[in-house]
Amino acid sequence: MKKVDLRQKVLSENEKIAIANRERFAEAGTFVLNLVSSPGSGKTRLIEETVKALKDDYRIFVVTGDLMTENDAERIGRHGVEAVQISTGEACHLDARMVDEKLLKRKASAYDLIVIENVGNLVCPASFDLGEDLKVLLVAVGEGDDKPVKYPPMVRASEVLVITKTDLMPYTDSDPDVIEENALRIKPDMTVFKTSSKTGEGLEQWIDWLRSQLTAKKPKPHKP
Amino acid sequence: MHELGVATQIVNLVTRVVEEHSATKAGEITVEIGVLSCLDSASLEFCFDAITKGTGLESARLKIEKIDPRAKCRSCGTEYTVRMDDFRCKACGSGDFDMIAGREICVKEVEVE
Numbered sequence: 001m002k003k004v005d006l007r008q009k010v011l012s013e014n015e016k017i018a019i020a021n022r023e024r025f026a027e028a029g030t031f032v033l034n035l036v037s038s039p040g041s042g043k044t045r046l047i048e049e050t051v052k053a054l055k056d057d058y059r060i061f062v063v064t065g066d067l068m069t070e071n072d073a074e075r076i077g078r079h080g081v082e083a084v085q086i087s088t089g090e091a092c093h094l095d096a097r098m099v100d101e102k103l104l105k106r107k108a109s110a111y112d113l114i115v116i117e118n119v120g121n122l123v124c125p126a127s128f129d130l131g132e133d134l135k136v137l138l139v140a141v142g143e144g145d146d147k148p149v150k151y152p153p154m155v156r157a158s159e160v161l162v163i164t165k166t167d168l169m170p171y172t173d174s175d176p177d178v179i180e181e182n183a184l185r186i187k188p189d190m191t192v193f194k195t196s197s198k199t200g201e202g203l204e205q206w207i208d209w210l211r212s213q214l215t216a217k218k219p220k221p222h223k224p
Numbered sequence: 225m226h227e228l229g230v231a232t233q234i235v236n237l238v239t240r241v242v243e244e245h246s247a248t249k250a251g252e253i254t255v256e257i258g259v260l261s262c263l264d265s266a267s268l269e270f271c272f273d274a275i276t277k278g279t280g281l282e283s284a285r286l287k288i289e290k291i292d293p294r295a296k297c298r299s300c301g302t303e304y305t306v307r308m309d310d311f312r313c314k315a316c317g318s319g320d321f322d323m324i325a326g327r328e329i330c331v332k333e334v335e336v337e
Binding site: 001002003004005006007008009010011012013014123124126127128149152153156184185186187188189 | 226247252261310319320
């Protein structure tokens with residue numbers, strides 16, 4: 001037997017499609033977020049508040065992923081933005097091909113902001129690049145302050161942490177500062193927001209940050 | 225998870241290497257898997273065996289080398305293996321570091337005959 005020295009990186013099919021997606025978004029100047037969390041951390045609700053705040057200034061497209069139902073897309077669509085559902089059937093995550101297919105009939109350049117709501121799962125979405133600019137990890141007050149330590153690859157893969165449901169603090173022993181501390185030990189350069197979509201606490205900072213990111217990606221957005 | 229996709233890519237890569245070296249079969253395939261890649265070694269081996277059964281690569285086998293997550297501190301320059309619950313510099317505690325290993329999925333070496 002002869003040994004062949006290869007040292008070749010294995011690029012999965014997903015990575016290839018993700019790279020193509022990213023190039024398309026870059027060309028169009030479209031800013032793309034991929035929201036990841038456990039089920040029930042408040043991704044849909046945060047997206048609702050986000051589109052309410054930004055829809056007058058930016059053209060927004062939302063892609064939501066779940067195993068079943070069109071509930072989330074319907075909820076978000078009620079705010080007057082385009083929203084489509086990806087029903088994954090059995091799959092526990094979205095992949096780059098699914099996102100590509102949902103965009104096939106659309107031009108990325110028709111949007112300033114694309115928000116992808118991933119399937120609620122803190123494991124698999126960490127490994128599936130969709131071509132987004134940033135992954136935003138949501139951890140809700142009350143779901144376990146040590147969540148970030150339990151799922152370090154997801155924390156490492158995310159650039160932003162949004163701690164949600166801070167209005168629940170009086171009813172739980174949960175402490176958003178501990179959630180933040182646990183996440184920063186794993187990824188010290190994370191941008192962190194503490195929000196309540198119910199009371200509006202912290203949403204202004206989140207929206208302001210989002211606006212600055214949108215401006216950085218495309219200085220002059222087309223207003224709808 | 226995505227072990228089947230990765231196994232398929234390894235098979236494609238090794239098939240090409242076997243052809244390029246005018247060989248007929250492959251032996252040991254050394255694969256480096258970073259701990260942060262979220263790839264399960266047992267599942268990868270299972271997928272690899274399942275898709276190579278009855279093919280020219282049936283005799284090939286995976287040798288998986290796990291790669292620990294490692295970082296290099298930007299403040300003091302120390303290179304260290306990170307703890308999964310605390311990635312900060314072991315020497316100076318700084319949170320300013322670059323990851324230098326731990327996410328790779330790489331075919332390092334292939335035996336062909």
